[in-house]
Amino acid sequence: MEKTTDTFPLTMNSSEEQGTVCIFGTGDFGRSLGLKMLHCGYSVVFGSRNPQKSSLLPKGAEVLSYSEAAQKSDIIFLTIHREHYDFLTELTGVLNGKILVDVSNNLKINQYPESNAEYLAQLLPGAHVVKAFNTISAWALQSGALDASRQVFVCGNNNKAKQRVMDIVRTLGLTPLDQGSLKAASEIENYPLQLFPMWKFPFYLSAVLCVFFFFYCVVREVIYPYVYENKDNSFRMAISIPNRVFPIAALTLLALVYLPGVIAAILQLYRGTKYRRFPDWLDHWMLCRKQLGLVALGFAFLHVLYTLVIPIRYYVRWRLGNQTTTQAISKKENPFSTSSAWLSDSYMALGILGFFLFVLLGITSLPSVSNAVNWREFRFVQSKLGYLTLIFCTAHTLIYGGKKFLSPSILRWCLPSAYVIALIIPCTVLVLKFILILPCVNKTLTRIRQGWERHSKVSNWH
Numbered sequence: 001m002e003k004t005t006d007t008f009p010l011t012m013n014s015s016e017e018q019g020t021v022c023i024f025g026t027g028d029f030g031r032s033l034g035l036k037m038l039h040c041g042y043s044v045v046f047g048s049r050n051p052q053k054s055s056l057l058p059k060g061a062e063v064l065s066y067s068e069a070a071q072k073s074d075i076i077f078l079t080i081h082r083e084h085y086d087f088l089t090e091l092t093g094v095l096n097g098k099i100l101v102d103v104s105n106n107l108k109i110n111q112y113p114e115s116n117a118e119y120l121a122q123l124l125p126g127a128h129v130v131k132a133f134n135t136i137s138a139w140a141l142q143s144g145a146l147d148a149s150r151q152v153f154v155c156g157n158n159n160k161a162k163q164r165v166m167d168i169v170r171t172l173g174l175t176p177l178d179q180g181s182l183k184a185a186s187e188i189e190n191y192p193l194q195l196f197p198m199w200k201f202p203f204y205l206s207a208v209l210c211v212f213f214f215f216y217c218v219v220r221e222v223i224y225p226y227v228y229e230n231k232d233n234s235f236r237m238a239i240s241i242p243n244r245v246f247p248i249a250a251l252t253l254l255a256l257v258y259l260p261g262v263i264a265a266i267l268q269l270y271r272g273t274k275y276r277r278f279p280d281w282l283d284h285w286m287l288c289r290k291q292l293g294l295v296a297l298g299f300a301f302l303h304v305l306y307t308l309v310i311p312i313r314y315y316v317r318w319r320l321g322n323q324t325t326t327q328a329i330s331k332k333e334n335p336f337s338t339s340s341a342w343l344s345d346s347y348m349a350l351g352i353l354g355f356f357l358f359v360l361l362g363i364t365s366l367p368s369v370s371n372a373v374n375w376r377e378f379r380f381v382q383s384k385l386g387y388l389t390l391i392f393c394t395a396h397t398l399i400y401g402g403k404k405f406l407s408p409s410i411l412r413w414c415l416p417s418a419y420v421i422a423l424i425i426p427c428t429v430l431v432l433k434f435i436l437i438l439p440c441v442n443k444t445l446t447r448i449r450q451g452w453e454r455h456s457k458v459s460n461w462h
């Protein structure tokens with residue numbers, strides 16, 4: 001259904017004349033933009049250093065020299081790299097009063113002291129410079145932009161010029177987003193250069209967690225038996241140890257998704273107001289919770305896959321077969337232990353339920369799903385079911401640990417099992433959250449979040 005509204009203006013415009021636009025530069029981006037504009041009913045005139053018509057250029061477009069092309073339209077798209085802008089000063093006469101659209105990107109963040117668009121405005125003070133299109137790739141223009149790349153950030157000092165450009169953006173079936181004056185250009189130019197900014201912290205954190213727990217387990221399970229029993233357990237590095245490291249990373253990261261909310265609540269209680277800014281690290285942490293959660297989900301997936309292959313591992317089949325024959329020879333039977341069966345089944349069940357809710361959290365974070373639920377529903381899944389996920393996964397690990405939990409026999413070189421360490425953060429988060437939802441604490445917190453201030457009489461006049 002949505003598609004019809006999207007294609008509607010396209011079909012209408014192709015039969016309608018939209019006026020002439022000029023494009024400087026016949027490179028990849030210039031040609032893609034020209035083709036798209038021709039499809040949408042514009043007449044396109046290219047400006048080029050060698051105006052012989054190339055077979056690559058879209059059919060129906062005119063190609064002239066830069067100065068001739070500039071005279072054909074009052075709006076000019078510069079699809080040229082910033083490094084080549086200097087020749088434009090020779091055209092100052094024709095470019096005066098025209099709208100110049102700067103689409104350029106740089107190779108590095110803050111490569112130049114000023115943004116490319118501001119540099120262009122300095123070169124040609126008589127022209128109206130508008131920044132736009134730099135986040136749209138030549139490929140997306142041609143292949144029918146995907147949802148995410150439909151947005152075109154636009155900024156400029158002249159309002160009329162900016163509106164003209166935004167009209168063209170709409171005619172091309174894209175969505176313009178007004179970002180204000182040309183001062184915003186440097187930020188807009190940084191967008192396409194950022195490499196997953198929100199993923200950086202989760203990525204480094206999980207790398208650190210994995211490396212730490214991997215070596216921790218190697219010391220306990222490979223080096224220790226080698227030193228004391230001269231046993232070669234190195235094969236454990238392939239599956240056994242990763243199947244500790246990955247679930248531990250999943251559990252820790254999941255707990256770290258909910259820790260900042262708890263810290264924020266404590267901070268609000270302590271300050272007695274919600275009108276003071278959180279420290280930057282907390283702000284940033286809050287903003288990348290989604291990414292932390294998705295990385296955690298990835299690790300949980302790995303844990304499930306590694307767990308599924310346990311029964312077909314050579315080592316496991318060997319141990320089972322060996323045990324059976326040893327028992328047959330000595331004519332002894334292992335008695336069935338109901339409590340062990342209960343422990344084993346209940347930790348598995350908790351793991352499965354925890355994983356199910358984990359996946360549900362992941363599904364609701366897909367834009368198509370989160371757009372379809374209202375704010376309360378989304379909050380319900382992310383916050384309430386999220387805590388339930390954390391409870392299930394923590395209980396899964398606690399019961400897996402079972403009775404042997406803190407007994408000294410499990411220490412090797414004074415190091416407890418890895419999951420004991422992994423349980424510290426999740427248990428802390430759950431205990432703190434439990435305290436926060438106690439009626440007396442929760443009442444104060446709710447009042448603070450509704451705008452009440454403990455010292456309101458003193459600070460009202462601020």
Ligand SMILES: Cc1cc2nc3c(=O)[nH]c(=O)nc-3n(C[C@H](O)[C@H](O)[C@H](O)COP(=O)(O)OP(=O)(O)OC[C@H]3O[C@@H](n4cnc5c(N)ncnc54)[C@H](O)[C@@H]3O)c2cc1C
Nearest residue numbers: 257258261289290293294297358361362365382383386449
């Ligand atoms: C797999 C997975 C996917 C995820 N996907 C997403 C995602 O797509 N998007 C996303 O944002 N997070 C996502 N997360 C992160 C996480 O689930 C959410 O950030 C979640 O909302 C955090 O829960 P919280 O209870 O700590 O929330 P908080 O925001 O800390 O809120 C705690 C409670 O306090 C209340 N509250 C908080 N601040 C105020 C206030 N100023 N005024 C009044 N009441 C307030 C809230 O109503 C809430 O009940 C994901 C996590 C995982 C594991």
Ligand SMILES: NC(=O)C1=CN([C@@H]2O[C@H](COP(=O)(O)OP(=O)(O)OC[C@H]3O[C@@H](n4cnc5c(N)ncnc54)[C@H](OP(=O)(O)O)[C@@H]3O)[C@@H](O)[C@H]2O)C=CC1
Nearest residue numbers: 025026027028029048049079080081084104105134137138
């Ligand atoms: N490719 C993409 O997906 C995107 C590109 N951009 C921006 O668009 C601009 C153009 O990119 P793109 O088309 O990929 O680059 P190309 O190198 O393919 O094209 C640049 C064009 O600039 C013209 N030009 C003018 N003067 C010079 C000169 N002195 N030396 C070399 N070329 C010159 C040339 O056209 P002629 O030979 O006709 O004179 C050339 O074809 C850049 O600023 C880029 O950052 C922005 C978003 C996406």
Ligand code: HEM
Nearest residue numbers: 244247248250251300304307351352354355393397418419
């Ligand atoms: C289908 C779901 C799941 C199943 C079947 C499952 C099963 C298991 C099994 C069999 C073990 C023991 C591994 C071993 O003996 O080495 C284990 C350990 C563990 N699981 Fe799960 N699990 C599931 C989901 C989860 C989830 C979602 C989490 C948390 C995010 C989690 C966290 C852990 C942790 C921390 C350990 C202890 C790791 C160790 O030190 O050995 N599990 N799980």
Ligand SMILES: [Fe+3]
Nearest residue numbers: 197198201288
């Ligand atoms: Fe971050």
